[in-house]
Amino acid sequence: MIKAIIIDDERNSRDIIALMLGKYCPEITIADTATDCADGIEKIKQHLPQLVFLDLEMPDGTGFDVLAGTLPEIPFEAVFVTAFEKKFLHVIRFSDVELILKPIDKESLLQAVALVTERINTGSSKDRYRVLLENFNNSRPAAWQLLIPATNGQAYTINIPAIEYLETQADNCIFHLNTGKHITAVASFRYYADLFTSLQFYQINNNQMIQISNISHMDGSAGKVVLKGGSVLDITERRQRDLLQRMTHH
Amino acid sequence: MLLLYCYTAESFATADRTPVDTLITDNSFASAELDLRPYIQVLTDDQQHGSLAQIVAMPFTHQPGIFHPNPKNNGRVNNCWLRLTISNKSNKALSAYLFSGWHDFMYWYVQAPQDAPRLLMQTGLMLDDGGEERWSHYAFHAQVPPGEVRTFYLHIINKSYNENALMPTLFSTEGYSAFRDQQLNGYRQEAVVIQVLLGMLLVFFSISVINYIQLPDRSYIYFAAYVLGLILFFALRLEDKPYQLSFFHRWPMLKYYWDIPGLLFCFYLMYLLFGNAFLNLTERYPFMERVFTWVAAVVGGLIILCMYLIAIEQYHMPTIIYSYVYFVTLVPLLAVFVALARRSRHHPLVRFFLYGSVCLYLACFGSFLMHVRPLGLLSALGELAAPTILLIGGVMLQAMFFLAGLSYRNKLVHLERTRTQELLIKQLNKNKELQRKLNEQLEELVKEQTTEILRKKQELEEQRKKQLETEYDKKLTEIELKAIRAQINPHFIFNCLNSIQLFVMQRDYEYAQKYLSDFSYLIRKTLDFSRRNFISLADEITYLNTYLGLEKMRFENRMEYEIVVDPVIATAELEIPAMLLQPYVENAVKHGMTNPKQPTGKLSIYFNQVASDMLECVIADNGIGIARSKSLRMLPKHHQSSGMEISQNRAELLNKMYNTEIHIEIIDRSSEDESDSGTIVKILIPQL
Numbered sequence: 049m050i051k052a053i054i055i056d057d058e059r060n061s062r063d064i065i066a067l068m069l070g071k072y073c074p075e076i077t078i079a080d081t082a083t084d085c086a087d088g089i090e091k092i093k094q095h096l097p098q099l100v101f102l103d104l105e106m107p108d109g110t111g112f113d114v115l116a117g118t119l120p121e122i123p124f125e126a127v128f129v130t131a132f133e134k135k136f137l138h139v140i141r142f143s144d145v146e147l148i149l150k151p152i153d154k155e156s157l158l159q160a161v162a163l164v165t166e167r168i169n170t171g172s173s174k175d176r177y178r179v180l181l182e183n184f185n186n187s188r189p190a191a192w193q194l195l196i197p198a199t200n201g202q203a204y205t206i207n208i209p210a211i212e213y214l215e216t217q218a219d220n221c222i223f224h225l226n227t228g229k230h231i232t233a234v235a236s237f238r239y240y241a242d243l244f245t246s247l248q249f250y251q252i253n254n255n256q257m258i259q260i261s262n263i264s265h266m267d268g269s270a271g272k273v274v275l276k277g278g279s280v281l282d283i284t285e286r287r288q289r290d291l292l293q294r295m296t297h298h
Numbered sequence: 299m300l301l302l303y304c305y306t307a308e309s310f311a312t313a314d315r316t317p318v319d320t321l322i323t324d325n326s327f328a329s330a331e332l333d334l335r336p337y338i339q340v341l342t343d344d345q346q347h348g349s350l351a352q353i354v355a356m357p358f359t360h361q362p363g364i365f366h367p368n369p370k371n372n373g374r375v376n377n378c379w380l381r382l383t384i385s386n387k388s389n390k391a392l393s394a395y396l397f398s399g400w401h402d403f404m405y406w407y408v409q410a411p412q413d414a415p416r417l418l419m420q421t422g423l424m425l426d427d428g429g430e431e432r433w434s435h436y437a438f439h440a441q442v443p444p445g446e447v448r449t450f451y452l453h454i455i456n457k458s459y460n461e462n463a464l465m466p467t468l469f470s471t472e473g474y475s476a477f478r479d480q481q482l483n484g485y486r487q488e489a490v491v492i493q494v495l496l497g498m499l500l501v502f503f504s505i506s507v508i509n510y511i512q513l514p515d516r517s518y519i520y521f522a523a524y525v526l527g528l529i530l531f532f533a534l535r536l537e538d539k540p541y542q543l544s545f546f547h548r549w550p551m552l553k554y555y556w557d558i559p560g561l562l563f564c565f566y567l568m569y570l571l572f573g574n575a576f577l578n579l580t581e582r583y584p585f586m587e588r589v590f591t592w593v594a595a596v597v598g599g600l601i602i603l604c605m606y607l608i609a610i611e612q613y614h615m616p617t618i619i620y621s622y623v624y625f626v627t628l629v630p631l632l633a634v635f636v637a638l639a640r641r642s643r644h645h646p647l648v649r650f651f652l653y654g655s656v657c658l659y660l661a662c663f664g665s666f667l668m669h670v671r672p673l674g675l676l677s678a679l680g681e682l683a684a685p686t687i688l689l690i691g692g693v694m695l696q697a698m699f700f701l702a703g704l705s706y707r708n709k710l711v712h713l714e715r716t717r718t719q720e721l722l723i724k725q726l727n728k729n730k731e732l733q734r735k736l737n738e739q740l741e742e743l744v745k746e747q748t749t750e751i752l753r754k755k756q757e758l759e760e761q762r763k764k765q766l767e768t769e770y771d772k773k774l775t776e777i778e779l780k781a782i783r784a785q786i787n788p789h790f791i792f793n794c795l796n797s798i799q800l801f802v803m804q805r806d807y808e809y810a811q812k813y814l815s816d817f818s819y820l821i822r823k824t825l826d827f828s829r830r831n832f833i834s835l836a837d838e839i840t841y842l843n844t845y846l847g848l849e850k851m852r853f854e855n856r857m858e859y860e861i862v863v864d865p866v867i868a869t870a871e872l873e874i875p876a877m878l879l880q881p882y883v884e885n886a887v888k889h890g891m892t893n894p895k896q897p898t899g900k901l902s903i904y905f906n907q908v909a910s911d912m913l914e915c916v917i918a919d920n921g922i923g924i925a926r927s928k929s930l931r932m933l934p935k936h937h938q939s940s941g942m943e944i945s946q947n948r949a950e951l952l953n954k955m956y957n958t959e960i961h962i963e964i965i966d967r968s969s970e971d972e973s974d975s976g977t978i979v980k981i982l983i984p985q986l
Contacts, residue, residue, distance in 0.1 A: 058793065059854055064800040105789070107892035131792030150796040 055088035056103035085109040089117035104130040125164040143180035213258040252283040325388040330473030334466040341379040371680035376456040385447040392442040395474040398466040403455035406438040458613035460680040482541035489542040520572035531560040558616035570594040650703025654696035661692020827876040836869040857899035889921030911985040920976040923966040
């Protein structure tokens with residue numbers, strides 16, 4: 049049995065989460081509900097739940113405030129539930145914390161619950177919440193950290209500047225770091241390509257995406273781009289011009 | 299020589315004392331030179347032109363007064379006959395020469411006893427056109443055969459009153475040769491002087507002619523004429539020099555025609571004309587110029603008169619005229635010199651003219667005085683025009699001064715020309731400079747105007763750009779506004795959907811049905827309004843009512859609301875910007891629900907007509923107020939909510955778009971009354 053708490057300022061929201069959990073996830077028991085941040089922190093400290101369903105926007109703060117309020121240690125897994133929260137979407141995804149959108153559909157709920165259940169059962173690291181809060185308090189996305197769930201079951205936390213390039217491999221995405229290490233992520237290349245749109249990354253061909261700040265130089269005639277780590281990658285002529293224009297522009 | 303002298307002296311003495319009719323020569327007669335005055339009987343013709351026979355028959359008398367050793371002015375025409383009878387008592391034929399001076403006409407007759415006189419020889423200064431040999435014609439050959447008697451007649455006519463020396467002398471052949479040599483030597487000196495003078499004058503003439511060719515100036519012409527006149531005059535004076543070469547002997551009368559007239563021409567006519575032109579008196583001294591011109595004209599007339607008088611053989615008249623002219627002009631000339639001298643300071647040429655003039659003036663006067671002493675006043679007057687050394691020197695000096703003056707004048711002209719040229723060059727340079735400046739100005743003007751045109755063009759372009767930008771901005775604003783409207787509140791939408799989902803799951807279908815239809819109405823209206831700029835106030839009120847109803851359902855009746863409309867407002871006709879109020883209302887709902895002291899959020903919306911053209915909309919809640927709300931939500935800066943900013947921007951955008959003055963005022967109620975709380979938003983919408 050997993051002990052859970054729902055923190056949401058709207059009764060309708062709390063009701064539907066509880067209703068759906070009761071209907072589809074019988075292994076989760078709702079220990080309590082809270083209507084705002086302060087109430088939520090208090091209830092968490094009181095019940096010490098394993099799982100918290102957390103609304104993002106509340107009258108006296110956000111879900112992040114709740115997380116911060118339980119520091120120094122976060123002993124639970126969190127799932128954010130929000131109606132429409134574009135501005136926090138990226139910061140949540142970088143840390144690979146679960147997010148469900150309202151109105152809640154069954155599949156999303158089940159997937160999220162399955163993931164956190166597994167984490168709870170395996171005693172997975174709570175590092176993602178530290179990453180989330182640190183990223184949340186850092187205004188420069190280029191300096192954020194990224195938590196990558198790898199195919200080997202591990203989760204790696206890396207700094208964005210350390211990424212040399214990413215590469216598609218089947219349905220997965222391989223991260224090549226400047227340390228020479230590479231990580232095969234569970235998520236797809238497309239997932240990260242979308243996630244990094246606001247960062248200074250450039251897709252040099254159909255399968256590879258480089259971080260512009262890590263380019264050493266370009267070999268125009270050979271159609272190659274050389275990275276600081278020494279990797280030599282193919283680049284099409286059109287994208288070469290496009291990339292050069294972007295580099296000089298910035 | 300001493301013997302000869304003694305003899306002649308004795309002969310003179312005897313001749314004076316005892317005039318005789320006949321010269322008797324015997325074997326002892328060996329006189330080289332015999333004064334014939336005692337032996338000559340004279341008949342003065344007094345214009346009676348009798349025939350030779352009549353003359354011979356007329357009585358001859360001794361008239362010693364007729365003879366004179368120096369030139370003399372007779373004051374009349376001298377027409378006289380001399381008779382010499384020689385009786386040769388020796389046994390040898392007598393061959394001697396009678397010489398009595400140089401006269402105008404001379405006829406030599408011989409008469410044997412009981413014979414008619416016979417013309418042997420005729421000559422004279424006005425008659426003889428022979429060459430140099432003619433001078434021997436004046437010694438008449440007297441030949442008397444041994445033991446015979448011959449009577450000789452010498453007819454002398456001096457038409458001019460000035461008569462050369464008249465002293466009849468009988469020479470032996472040897473004696474005549476000696477006499478001739480003596481005369482030749484004596485006159486040679488004078489001739490040489492004249493020839494030298496002629497040479498120099500020719501040089502002057504050439505110089506002036508050449509100069510005139512180089513520089514056509516009238517003064518050169520006058521000077522050349524003056525010099526030419528002098529050349530002719532002096533060349534003709536050679537005619538008078540016995541035994542000397544002469545140039546014009548073929549025309550013996552010429553020397554008379556160019557005697558006084560020549561002097562008048564040179565020393566008066568040309569002199570005055572030269573002065574006029576040389577000193578440029580027309581400009582510098584107009585009065586003097588008039589005087590000179592008039593005098594020159596008078597002199598010209600006199601020259602013609604003189605020539606006429608000579609033509610009618612009135613040879614003495616020109617001399618008289620000349621004497622008068624000379625004396626009459628003596629003092630006025632001095633006056634002219636003084637008058638000119640006073641101006642010489644400003645006119646350096648005057649000096650040359652004056653020096654030359656004064657030289658000749660003094661030379662003439664000196665020459666005259668020199669003549670007066672030996673000849674007496676009357677004869678001296680007759681000899682006024684005779685060229686003496688002094689006069690020649692004066693003429694020379696004058697000509698030289700004039701020539702020097704002309705050179706100086708040349709220099710002045712040259713300087714003037716140089717100056718003029720320099721001025722011209724300066725003017726040209728100035729013109730060039732001016733042209734350059736004008737060109738520069740023109741260029742500058744063109745440049746300025748080009749710049750101006752370019753500037754105008756740029757301005758125009760900028761204006762167009764601005765206009766385009768404004769239009770673009772307007773379009774952009776519209777798009778932005780629509781964008782703001784479109785994403786009016788997704789959070790609300792999804793929360794609504796969430797609520798409906800809950801009702802469905804709870805199987806509260808009636809509630810779900812109502813919620814769903816209200817929600818559909820709201821979405822439809824939102825979509826509709828976002829395409830329109832203005833909607834009627836009635837529509838807005840309905841929309842707000844629906845929205846607030848949905849919110850009320852969401853918040854489980856923990857909120858109350860009221861919409862109060864001033865009854866004077868025609869809500870169906872009055873138009874307001876679409877979706878202007880919605881964000882403020884939404885904000886009020888959100889904040890109204892967050893006051894822990896107030897269990898029920900209370901929201902009031904008032905529409906008031908505050909002025910005839912001003913609609914006031916007040917949205918009031920009883921929440922915690924803006925200030926506290928902000929302080930409570932301590933999000934990191936980059937995550938701050940921008941809802942209110944968007945509202946403010948909307949007002950600004952609307953104002954920009956529709957050129958209206960929508961005014962939004964947000965008041966925190968606690969700032970006025972501490973016990974009170976909440977926010978009041980006042981929106982003033984001007985009616986168009």
